[in-house]
Amino acid sequence: MAGVQEIEVVVAHRERTTVRVGDVFLKIDADPGHADVEVAAMAMAPVPTPEVLWRNPPVLALAALPGRALGRLGEPSTAPSTAWAAAGAAVRTLHDAPLPPWPGRSLDELAARLDGECGWLVANGVLPADLVTRNRRVAEAALRPWTPVFTHGDLQVAHVFVDGDEVTGVLDWSEASRGDALYDLATLTLGHEEHLGDVLAGYGADVDLDVIRGWWSWRSLVAIRWLAEHGFDPAAPGCEVDVLRARV
Template identity: 70%
Template sequence: MDEVQIVVAHSERTTLRIGDVFLKVDANQANLDVEVEAMAVVPVPTPEILWHNPPALALAAVRGTALGVLGEPSPASPAAWAAAGAAVRRLHDAPLPPWPGKSLDAIRTRLDTECDWLIANAVLPEALVRRNREIAEAAFRPYTPAFIHGDLQITHIFTEADSVTGIIDWSEAAQGDPLFDLAVLTLGHEECLPHLLAGYGPADHTVIEAWWSLRSLSASRWLIEHGFDPDTPGCEFDVLRARM
């Protein structure tokens, strides 16, 4: 009998693996609704939905291995990264989903709130926070919305034989800035960005760098409060330090 593996567990969401089945339980049913609706329409490989019975969603495991994990060198080849870039481009070229994403005003408000918290609680040096806040400002520019994954971490794209076999975790899919997806995917793996863009196409490096800073600043408190360590080598705090 297969054992139950805890993939991720915190107060908002729990994901379990039993054999080749992933069971996701989410406190916010809207997240699973978005995930199901997004996977039904995106032009890229996604996990097979086995059943959906709120508040749980059962998915079949996808073949292959993830591009890597945050904090460790990516084992994927340049060709695999290029294939991922091509898949992300297909997603971004797809018709927009009917539901909106976060506005730039909402993102800016959260960013400033999180910067104030990092400084007030002496989590990071004030100069480091302020320098990255300056860099992050480049993300707040006009752009054409695209169908974005919204949480395209390096662990969420699987490849096999340099082909994409599946993209997982679609609960934050929405209309948004396509360069946000590229930035999240290469967070802590800047050396892989040229390989990704070989498949995706040209992209503004300044804006991607801005999203690296913005994502790391905005996510740090949530990570700390949910039992993750953004100060692990190669993770969010190192991303911020690299901007200095």
């Protein structure tokens, strides 16, 4: 990294900070368990991931990926439909892989989190009660039994890098686990519903669209408090609050 002229702060909040120094990303995490999961998941994943350069807890050093992010929440994606389809195919490859040895969140845990966050949103006047109630009904469609697959767990559109119509890598595996395949698909298309058809074409399987919509509402409802407390704006155009309004 000799000769590096500047350091870019990629993300920073109370739980984690990521900085870019030249072609190296340094992730500093308050919980070393996150890096344990990330390194193990990347070693198992049958899709491109960043190279682990070194690890000295609480710091994990990763090589930069080629290409660019598939998109950003709150911004139109300039990636072609073929890139979105390639992302869907990569997700299917992951979901067809052997399960990781550690479990994911249970259905009861997910339902309890939805209940707690909806109660907080209404009690604190963060969102209108009718908006929360309607989206909670939509979210309940996702809370049903599923066959576990190897899920990324936080497959935000910004975590998938592409070059043309090729996926060059997938970032941020600290929430990988056994989980619901449709949760990954919903997370990838959150705020980019116009590309759901492209993703599903690449994924190559029929899915229950009501469940996808349910996960869009679930993820948005449970994220708002965390985002606000960590310096992000869920009410920015195209972000979580707009996703909830689109459901009603």
